[in-house]
Amino acid sequence: MPTSLLGWLRYRNSHRVLGTVKNVTVSLSDGKWFVSIQTEREVAQPLPQSTTAVGIDMGIARFATLSDGTFHAPLNSFKQHEMALRCAQQAMSRKMKFSSNWKRAKARVQRIHARIGNARRDYLHKATTAISKNHALVCIEDLQVRNMSRSAAGTTEQPGKQVRAKSGLNKAILDQGWFEFRRQLDYKLAWNGGYLIAVPPRNTSRTCPCCGHVSADSRLTQARFRCVGCGFEENADVVGAINVLRAGHARFACEVSDAVRSPAAGTHRSGSGAAQCRAWVP
Incomplete structure (x- = not known):
């Protein structure tokens, strides 16, 4: 993995990197080095299980x-x-x-x-x-x-x-x-x-x-x-x-x-812009 300050680094690929890499962050925590990879990709709209x-x-x-x-x-x-x-x-x-x-x-x-x-x-x-x-x-x-x-x-x-x-x-x-x-x-x-x-x-x-x-x-x-x-x-x-x-x-x-x-339905809004509604769900 190439970095701007440290050059090429070897890392354990614990997760598959999907999509286009946008940002890579290397951090040190408790004496251990970690790498965070931010990617961009299109995903389908999920349906609840x-x-x-x-x-x-x-x-x-x-x-x-x-x-x-x-x-x-x-x-x-x-x-x-x-x-x-x-x-x-x-x-x-x-x-x-x-x-x-x-x-x-x-x-x-x-x-x-x-x-x-x-x-x-x-x-x-x-x-x-x-x-x-x-x-x-x-x-x-x-x-x-x-x-x-x-x-x-x-x-x-x-x-x-x-x-x-x-x-x-x-x-x-x-x-x-x-x-x-x-x-x-x-x-x-x-x-x-x-x-x-x-x-x-x-x-x-x-x-x-x-x-x-x-x-x-x-x-x-x-x-x-x-x-x-x-x-x-x-x-x-x-x-x-x-x-x-x-x-x-x-x-x-x-x-x-x-x-x-x-908008023509006549929605009543308060001064803060929040819709007013009262409901009791059994």
Whole structure:
């Protein structure tokens, strides 16, 4: 493989290169060299392998709960290696900077970080591949991970409350890889001819899927939901996933009808330009 700066390089061809090569990137990670080849080619419009739709509720106790009742247990890759990483970082801090011992200690820290990232990516790829192949429409919560994991330390004038508990929650949120999960689902569903719909997460775990009553009192515990209006009981994460699916169905119906409706049909639009639609999908 020819490169502009390093000349010809030998590499292990682990994947067949299809199409016209547009860009080649050589990178170094954890002492190993990698090559990324970007190509361009025409592909036929894929057809979904399944016709089912599913809603997904993201969480920490359960990484992803599907509206059909199945769920993916969390991997918690960082939590599994946290103690080893802390010991390695402390050992590196005791070494003289840039000495041979310091470089070896730094390499150990980098290996642990790489192990954490590799395990998380492998877990996410397996989960998203299974979901994208088995469902044509996937509805998820439009979670703002950056805002959810914001520090609660506050300022000197206005110090935060329960900083340690919030720090642990932030660490658990970032350990899940929710954004990467959504990114992988997005392009894998497109490859398979499916669709990904993101809906606002507000009240998805407080709304009864049976009668539509919204109340925080219906959430008995982190895991149990019992509607104060009709008495419906179910796992709280499953309830959230069902409500996400219904909201996704409604939004998908709005987008499809708005796309096929002619401008003369009198589509009402809000000031932001978004089509207004109300729908309840049983």
